[in-house]
Amino acid sequence: MPEPRKxxxxxxxAALRGEVLRAAMxxxxxxxxxxxxxxxxxxxxxxxxVPSIYLHFADKxxxxxxxxxxxxxxxxxxxxxxxxxxxxxFEALRRQGVAYVQFALANPEHYRIAMMGAPSDYExxxxxxxxxxxxxxxxxxxxxxxxxxxxxxxxxxxxxxxxAHGLASLLIAKPxxxxxxxxxxxxxxxxxxxxxxxxxxxxxRDLSVDAVIARLDALRE
Amino acid sequence: MPEPRKxxxxxxxAALRGEVLRAAMxxxxxxxxxxxxxxxxxxxxxxxxVPSIYLHFADKxxxxxxxxxxxxxxxxxxxxxxxxxxxxxFEALRRQGVAYVQFALANPEHYRIAMMGAPSDYExxxxxxxxxxxxxxxxxxxxxxxxxxxxxxxxxxxxxxxxAHGLASLLIAKPxxxxxxxxxxxxxxxxxxxxxxxxxxxxxRDLSVDAVIARLDALRE
DNA sequence: AAGGCTAACTTAGCGGCGTTCACTCATAGC
DNA sequence: GCTATGAGTGAACGCCGCTAAGTTAGCCTT
Numbered sequence: 001m002p003e004p005r006k007x008x009x010x011x012x013x014a015a016l017r018g019e020v021l022r023a024a025m026x027x028x029x030x031x032x033x034x035x036x037x038x039x040x041x042x043x044x045x046x047x048x049x050v051p052s053i054y055l056h057f058a059d060k061x062x063x064x065x066x067x068x069x070x071x072x073x074x075x076x077x078x079x080x081x082x083x084x085x086x087x088x089x090f091e092a093l094r095r096q097g098v099a100y101v102q103f104a105l106a107n108p109e110h111y112r113i114a115m116m117g118a119p120s121d122y123e124x125x126x127x128x129x130x131x132x133x134x135x136x137x138x139x140x141x142x143x144x145x146x147x148x149x150x151x152x153x154x155x156x157x158x159x160x161x162x163x164a165h166g167l168a169s170l171l172i173a174k175p176x177x178x179x180x181x182x183x184x185x186x187x188x189x190x191x192x193x194x195x196x197x198x199x200x201x202x203x204x205r206d207l208s209v210d211a212v213i214a215r216l217d218a219l220r221e
Numbered sequence: 222m223p224e225p226r227k228x229x230x231x232x233x234x235a236a237l238r239g240e241v242l243r244a245a246m247x248x249x250x251x252x253x254x255x256x257x258x259x260x261x262x263x264x265x266x267x268x269x270x271v272p273s274i275y276l277h278f279a280d281k282x283x284x285x286x287x288x289x290x291x292x293x294x295x296x297x298x299x300x301x302x303x304x305x306x307x308x309x310x311f312e313a314l315r316r317q318g319v320a321y322v323q324f325a326l327a328n329p330e331h332y333r334i335a336m337m338g339a340p341s342d343y344e345x346x347x348x349x350x351x352x353x354x355x356x357x358x359x360x361x362x363x364x365x366x367x368x369x370x371x372x373x374x375x376x377x378x379x380x381x382x383x384x385a386h387g388l389a390s391l392l393i394a395k396p397x398x399x400x401x402x403x404x405x406x407x408x409x410x411x412x413x414x415x416x417x418x419x420x421x422x423x424x425x426r427d428l429s430v431d432a433v434i435a436r437l438d439a440l441r442e
Numbered sequence: 443a444a445g446g447c448t449a450a451c452t453t454a455g456c457g458g459c460g461t462t463c464a465c466t467c468a469t470a471g472c
Numbered sequence: 473g474c475t476a477t478g479a480g481t482g483a484a485c486g487c488c489g490c491t492a493a494g495t496t497a498g499c500c501t502t
Contacts, residue, residue, distance in 0.1 A: 230497095230499095259487080271490085272492095280489075
């Protein structure tokens, strides 16, 4: 592994920032473990000395925060694409949930850093809100407008988010668990989450089992 | 902070193991961050030198694995207590879900290590299966027997587990997010998860929104 | 009671980590 | 040609997990 990098010309110092960020993301993907992404490893891959990283990132956490932003943006794009050809907003929710889990499983270490790490001082909560979660919220709001969901769109969105995240993060954190076939599991879970939220607002929450059974059996065709 | 520890008598060397484990858990709880639990910090708190830890734990990960086992056991006890006085198995599920999230929020760093960390080489998957998850599975199986849930209890249990874990881990990982009041959010989410799983098996999964609305509106009293 | 055996624990040190400070070097502008 | 400055480096600090070698103290044998 040579060190191909030449000193950048006068105005182009910031180019190094992009190279460092890309190297960090590549290392995460290739090694699959956050701990192997050390500043020395990143610097070595870029072909630069360690302190050079500090010219563009205040510290290691800032670099990881930049990684998170990339992940959030990629997730946003993925969810938009997944829901673009849905027939209705309820199906859009389901597709977004499935795409969310697939994204997490396809980029587990990126997802772990962005969504399962310790909360850092600067949580980009606005980024998330205006990005992927904002897109989810729009679909939820449409569902409320159509009448399939009822209640506060923000709370409904968080509940759906939590369901998708729960499945994704469990699958990532506990890969040895004897999971059933994933496609069916994920689709079933997101389906149940949507239907559950829709059904819950139409039912008294404190019904007895027998009452719940009686009501739900009416759903059968 | 003095170092009160005297050398243990001849047969009691293993007592140190318990002290180290307790110190690690206390440090986790007090500092609220895994990174501040270094072997030096643990050893200092116990009043012993660092290599002494290696007499009872193969490496740091083994110590953390022991912490995880404690957490799983405490979680198991919590879930058993929470569901002990439920009127029916469906309510037992709901109470377990609520208690699960409360446990995670009350012990966030313990929960993070046990459930949100990178999978270590020895995942105590059997421990989880025979403990807290086993207890959840029993309630699910009862629900299937009673007829409110339908399908594979293992898959249903995983889906409920994922929902509770999703809420818990999101709340821990994203504390800056503008969460609504937690009690209502948690109870609503677990309720919706149970009802959703029960309703899903009674519905064609590919109904259009309008069909879903029509069917679900029949649930209203 | 003396001495040895071994369990229990320590001292010293390795290499790797994030981070900092003082520095070199090349070039753009005068 | 000179110099100001942006781009990047070398060396070092303290903390980390971990290890090899050594030391201490109490039970057991004789």
